[in-house]
Each structure stands twice: as structure tokens, then as C-alpha cells.
Amino acid sequence: MDPRYVLDEMRASPFFADVEPAVLADMAAHARLGYFEARTLLFRQGEAADRMHLIVSGQVALGQGGEDGRQTVLRILGRGEIMAGIAALPDGVYPAAAEALERTGTLSWDAGFLRSLAQREASLTYALLRLVFARLDEAQSRLREMAYERTEQRLALTLMRLAGQMGVETEASGVRINLRLTRQMLAEMAGTTLFTASRLLSGWEKNGWLRSSPEAVAILEPHRLAQIAYGLTGRDGADEPV
């Protein structure tokens, strides 16, 4: 394993931006490379959190399941993102399962190593703190959405969030989300059912506002989605054909 490669990957992640070089080097020396095939689990919900991961390539879905089998997708993570920061805390347990959506490479660190480091090195702990606050903020926003927005709005918000996170602009002022998203997954992110999600999405496709394929979702008219997301569409939904 080339330590130079490891350091480069770490530097490429915003997470490590303000971590002190000495700490970075120490972590680089202790990183472990991991590869995961599509549809395999990086870790299971409820297991003792023994590693923190940095995604180097590929994509991972974090899903939290209930006793009844149903689950919500908390978040989808891509290159440069950190996962399972909980490993830096003592007696941590993964609150969600992580499933590779495609072939995924990671750098990961042992929980014991991380803990001793985080208890000593404020710059690392501070980076983690920033990360977790950002997640908390998003979770709380979604909580309000779940309480007050209708399914239609939440689904639109889900797409917009994904577009903001992993979207790439396309020529025609649209956005493309390069993710293998099933309706089921979108439903779990929006807090609805496969059926309702399917109905809404195929409706939007008929209107030409977006186009979805197994490989990606292309948002053709982002402002339409935004209108739906913020509840600006009249209750009638009568949209003039242009």
C-alpha cells in the first residue's frame, strides 16, 4: 500500500481540510484499504462500531431498519465522504447499515486507534464535530419536513437534496444525479411507499420535468421540482402543457 496514495486521498476530502498535518500522517500510516462489491454490506446496524470509513470511490447507502423490516435510507455517500464517525466514540454501535450501491473502495481506521487519537488531537475531533453537526442539521430539517410537508413535496425535496449533493449540471440547465436509484430507495428517503413514489415520479416524467433510468435521474426542469418542493403548485395541479 502506497502511503503517498493514502495521503492524497485523504487530502482530497474536505473532511480533513483542517486536520493538522502530523495527525494526517499518523492516520495515513494506520489506514486500511477496503473494497466492497455492489450490494454488499460494509457494516450492519447494531454491530459494535469498529471502523470509520472514508469513501475513495463508489457509493454507499446508509439505511436504518426497524424491527418490522421496513427501513429508511438516511443518506447516500460518495467519494470523499466519511462514514461511521461514531467509531471515534467508546462503545459506539453502528446506528445504520451501510450498503455499497456499486463497487466501492474505502480507507478505514480502527476504532481503538481513532479513539485514542480523538481524545488527544483536537483538530481531528473538531473535524468530526463539524461533520456530525451538519448531519444533525439535515436530520432535523427532514424531521420538520416529515411532519408538515406532503409526500409530493418530500419526494421533490429528496431529489433536490440529492442533486445538491451529487448532481452534475447538464448542458440544458438541468441536473443529473448519477446514482442507481430504485423507486424503493427514493421512497425510503422521502418517507413514503414505493407505490406513491412511483406514481409521482412517473407523473413528473410524463410532464417532462425529469427523466429516470436505472443508471441515473436527470432533472430537466429544476424550477418545477422546486415549486413542488416548496408547495407553490396550486392544489389543482393543472399545469399548462408548456
Added chain:
Amino acid sequence: MDPRYVLDEMRASPFFADVEPAVLADMAAHARLGYFEARTLLFRQGEAADRMHLIVSGQVALGQGGEDGRQTVLRILGRGEIMAGIAALPDGVYPAAAEALERTGTLSWDAGFLRSLAQREASLTYALLRLVFARLDEAQSRLREMAYERTEQRLALTLMRLAGQMGVETEASGVRINLRLTRQMLAEMAGTTLFTASRLLSGWEKNGWLRSSPEAVAILEPHRLAQIAYGLTGRDGADEPV
């Protein structure tokens, strides 16, 4: 201001349990006492986060509002709990407003002071990290609940959470939540409306599962609530009169 009192109050909070004594002393020297009358705001949502608070007495509700005026109550905090840890991050903004439910006393710290401290002292940052992870965990659990549990279950879960957090056991194997909770507030915590919350609660009162007054909610039969919370009550809801 007696520095001895300040230190004692800090030591009484689990948050500071693993913070190094030197850091504790430094913080104690920089703490500021604050008093807030019932129904006043400690800070507003969206304001620059300029102070972190430790609640010394009283109770505070954290509420996040939407553009449309409706809001959710994220959490209710009591003695020994920390609020607005976001102040430890640069450019933080309060994600929610904090309203004193009764006369409330706090110790608080300036954001600038906190930041310089947190960037240096891992033990403090680590304590914050633990706190935020706990909040994130709760938020994500509530997200799943909002997606899959029915209103009835969410309301029962809300009460159980409050009981676990601030409840005191009563003689008759019940729990008492000493909070001035309006139906409106309970509704906002459970993600429902005042009306539905009122209906459900007065139903439960009629069955004798609980008793509520303006000053407190007494859960008389916790196991009944637990049954509702976990969806174990038959869809019929026919409860034999014992």
C-alpha cells in the same frame, strides 16, 4: 459571581464528566450567568450562534420553525443539559429557537472563547462530539418513526421519551413528567396536529392510562403506553375494561 458555584454546577452536569480539570477551570472563569423569565427566548432561530448554554435551573424548549409559521419542538431540555453547542463551530447559526418554559437560569460561554478552546482542547471537543452524536441518533430514530409509525404510536413514543428523559417515578409504578406541556407542544413533538393529539390524549385519560394537568403529565399505566407505542394494540382498539 462565585466561581465555586459555577464549578459545582458544571461538575453536576454529565456533559463535563470527562473534560479535563484545567479546561473546566478555564471555562468556569469565563462563564456568564443568565436568567430568563418564562416564555422568553434565550435565542432565535437563524441568529448567529454567539453563546453556548448550560441549563442550571428551569426548562427550555428547542423549536424549529418553517417559513409557513408551523414549527416542531425538537427537544425539551432541563437541568444539567447543554444547548447550542453549535456555538463551538465557526460561523454557526442557531438551527432552532430556545424558549424558556419556566424561569430558567443558565451558565453560558462566548462563542469566540469556546471556539479557541475547542480547537485546542480535545477533551472538550470530545464531550461535544458525544453530545451531538446522541442528538443525531435520536433525530434519526424519530425520522424512522415519522415515516412508519402512525400518529398514535408517535404520540405514545413522545411521552415515553419525555418520561425517560425527565420523568420521576411515582408510588404507583407510574411516571410523572413535570413539565407544563400544552397539547400543542406535544403535537409538535409527535409530528401531528393539536386536534389529533387532543383526541388521543383525552381518550387515554378516559381509559385511565394517564392523567394530565397544566403542570404535569402523569403516566399511570406505562405498559399500556408502551403497547400503543410499539403497535401491539389490535387495530380494533377494543380494550377490556380492566
Added chain:
DNA sequence: CGCATATTTGACAGCGGTCAAATGAAGTGG
């Protein structure tokens, strides 16, 4: 070609949101 998985569509009902209005409780000032 056949099997598995993902998606669409229809039918149906019920949970729970919305609004209106009555009742109850708690102060406040005369």
C-alpha cells in the same frame, strides 16, 4: 427462453388533517 427484479396501474378504504364551534379554565380589572 425463463426467472427474478423493478415498475406501473387500479381499486379501495381509513387515518388523520382541516375547519368550525362549543366548552372549560385562568387571570384581570371594576
Added chain:
DNA sequence: CCACTTCATTTGACCGCTGTCAAATATGCG
């Protein structure tokens, strides 16, 4: 001590969103 105001709660009526289930269709893969 009683009218008056204000706020919290209860209750009723209504209905639409959206979850549930069934079944057909599409897509992909071995």
C-alpha cells in the same frame, strides 16, 4: 366577588391524501 377577556382544550363533521393490496407489465440477466 363578579363580568370580561384570553387562552387551552374538546368535540363534531368532512374529505382527501396516501397507504395497502392485487395484478399486470416491463426490464434485465443467466
